[in-house]
Amino acid sequence: MAGHESHYILPRPSFDKPVKILIVVSPYYKDIADNMVAGAKAEVEAVGGTWDLIEVPGALEIPTAIGIAERMSNFDGYVALGCVIRGETTHYDTVCNDSSRAIQLLGLQGLCIGNGILTVENRPQAEVRADPADQNKGGGAAAAALHLIALSRKWGAQRKDVGFVPAAEEFKLAGELKDNPKA
Template structure:
C-alpha cells in the first residue's frame, strides 16, 4: 500500500553497556554494505558496542548466531543479508530456512533483529537497504535493541508467586516469624 505510514517505537535507553553481534552475508556486497551502515548507525545512536562477522550466505547466518549465542556473551544479534529470486526453487529454500532458523533462535531467547531481505529483484533490494531510504539494516538493529531492553527489564524482575525451592520457602517462613535461619 503506497503512502502507508508506519509507527516506530522510540529507541530504548540502556543504563549498562550493550554488546551486539552483526552477522552479515555480503553475497550482494553493495546491498550488504548499505544494510551494515544503517545497522551501525542505529546501534551507535543507542550507545551500543558492535562486532561484525561475515558468513558466505543467508543460510549460514542462523548457524553463526546460534554459535555466538551458545559460546559468547553478546546481548543481541543483527542478521543482515539479501536473497533475490532466481530461476529455481533455491530462493524459497533459502528464504524459508534462514527465516525459520532465526525465528527458532528468537524463541530460545536470542534477542535478534532479522534483516535478511527477500526480494524479487535488485532494485527492490537497493530501496530496502538504503540507509537514507527504507533502512532495513537500521530496522533490524532497532528490533534487536528493543528485545535486549525487554530481556533486561524482565530478567531483572522477580515475582512473588510461583514455585520456590523448599529450602527458600523454609528460610522465608523463618524470617517472617522472626526466627533466625542459616
C-alpha cells in the same frame, strides 16, 4: 508503492548499561550488505552500544553463526543481515523459509535477534530497502534487536520465585542449598 507508505516506528529504547551487539551479515550482494551494515551500526551507536561484525557465506549460515556466538560469547543481541533475490529455481524459497525459521526458533529460545534478511523479487527492491537514507532495513533490524534487549533486561530484573525456572538454574539452586544447608 510500499516504499512511500508511512508507518509507526517505536522510539529508541534507552539503556542503563551499554549493549553489545553482534552483526552477522552475508555479503553475497556486497553493496547491498554494506548499506545494511551501515544502517545497523548507526542504530546501535545511537543508543551508545557497541557492535562486532562477522561475515558468513550465505543467508542459511546466519542463524548457525548466531547460535555459535550465543554459546561461545557474551553478546546481548544479534542483527541478521543479508539479501536473497528471487532466481529461476525454488532455491529462493528454501533459503528464505529456512533462514527465517531458524532465526525465529533462536528467538523463541530467548535470543534477541533483529532479522534483516531481505527477501525480494529483484535488485532494485533490495537497493531501496538496504539504503540507510531510504527504507534502512539494516537499521530497522538493529532497532528490533535493541527493543528485545530492553525487554529482556526489564523482565530479567523482575524475576520472582513463581513460575517456571530453567533446569540449569534449578540445578544451581539445588547445589547452593546442598553446599549451604542454612540457606
